[in-house]
Amino acid sequence: MSDALPASIGTVVIGAGVVGACVAGFLADEGQDVLVVDEGCGAGSSANAGSLHVQMQSRFMRLYPENVPNMELQLPLYPKAVAFWRELASSLNADFDLKMTGGLMVAESQDQLDFLGVKARRERQLGLDVEILDRARLDAIAPYFGPSIVGAELCANEGKLNPLLCNAAIRSWILARGVVLAEGVRVEGIARSGTGFAVTTTRGTVTAGRVVLAAGSGTRLLAAGMEPAITIPAVAEPLHMNITEATAPLIGHLVQHADRMITLKQFGTGQIVIGGGWPARQDAPGGHAEVELASLIANASLAQHIVPSIGNLRIIRTWAGLNTSVDGMGVLGAVPAIPGLFVAIPGDAGYTLGPLSARLVADVMLGRKPGEDISPFRPERFE
Structure with a gap:
């Protein structure tokens, strides 16, 4: 990390999460000079629980039913995003401790299993490899579930990874490519300056030819402060997570629930991560996420209910992070109203989509046709 910011540079990327870091890395691989500025409030990537989601998450479908058409529109990108993680x-x-063992979304009633059946039929139409398992078939591949589970949807494309390993490797990569990484630095404003931009930070002003907004939910205020103002309705969602002590191999899949907030997965280290959307709190708009005792208790209790054998394990750490939600899909590409300005926000399950989203935006910046059609995700759709 550099102590002094450069006075000028080709590209400033705002946000050092997986998306911003990968955009910087892909540009630097092509010989571009890049500065990445990050406030360091531990938002999404640094707090991620390591799920590689592909199937539509029932939690988002319940919370944001109006966004389901957009979720379906972006759904084909998810298996490609998981494959891109491997690349x-x-x-x-x-x-990356990346395991492609499939994902199970479990049901505790026939109504929930019927919901998964409807969801699976639509996902198959959109190209996913999914099937519904009754309890007997589920026991054959995942005998660890408690007696309340009646069946599950199996998505073969899903998996898990260790985000601590991923983030460290990505950081080493971009630093080795000469990316300037400025952490603990807040961007206070972005203004047009000649044919480029003046980016004002808490450590001075940097002029740049291009700017990438990859700050998750923080992108909303940055974009609104531009001239002309840009509308990016990104919203912060503070979430709580737990991790247990290590144990023998137990949970081979990424586990979710058809109707309740839970994710379970086990790292290669033996530790089990318990997440799934229980709320945390944010100390102030744009500030840090903080854990909630009620969420810790509820999250751990539900995990034990679903997989009883984890009940004797100790929780060794809890933490909170900020998920970013927009309208069910990502915001990717150039801002036509402000030449040189780009937005890089993946859709729901943003860590899964992160590197692929970064690759697509970097290709646009490099004057290449991206490998996927990103026109549905264009920033100007909110104007």
Whole structure:
């Protein structure tokens, strides 16, 4: 990390999460000079629980039913995003503890199983590899569930990884490519300056030819402060997570629930991460996320209910992070009203989509046709 910001640079990326860091890395691989500025409030990537989601998450479908058409529109990107994680691990020669063992969304009633059946039929139409398992078939591949589980939807494309390993490897990659990383630095404003931009920060002003807004929910205020103002309705969602002590291999899949807030997965280290959307709190708009005791208790209790054998494990750490929600899909690409300005926000389950989203935005910036059609995700759709 550099102590002094450069007076000028080709590109400033705001946000050092997985998306911003990967945009910077892909640009630097092509010889571009890049500064990444990050306030360091521990938002999404640094607090991620390591799920590689592909199937539509029932939690988002319940919370934001109006966004389901957009979720479906972006759904085909998810299996490609998981495959891209594998490509990234190979290109960086890094161990991400990435396991493609499939994901199980479990049901505790026939109504829930029927809901999963309807969801699975639609997902198959959109290209996912999913099927419904009754309890007997579920026991054959996942005998660890408690007696309340009646069946599950199996998505073969899903998996899990260790975000601590991923984030460290990505950081090493971008630093080795000469990216200037300024952490603990807040961007206070962005203004047009000649054919480029003046980015005012708490450590001075940097002029840049291009700016990438990859600050998750923080992108909303940054975009609104531009001239002309840009509307990006990104909202912070503070979430709570827990991790247990290590134990013998137990949970092989990414586990979710058809109707309740839970995710479970086990790292190669043996530790089990318990998440799934229980709320945390945010100390102030744009500030840090903080854990909630009620969420810790409810999250752990539900995990034990679903997989009783984890009940004797100790929780060794809890933490909170900020998920970013927009309208059910990402915001990717150039801002036509302000040449040189780009937005890089993935959709729901943003860590899964992160590297692929970054690749698509970087391709646009490099004058290439991106490998996927990103026109539905264009920033100007909110104007």
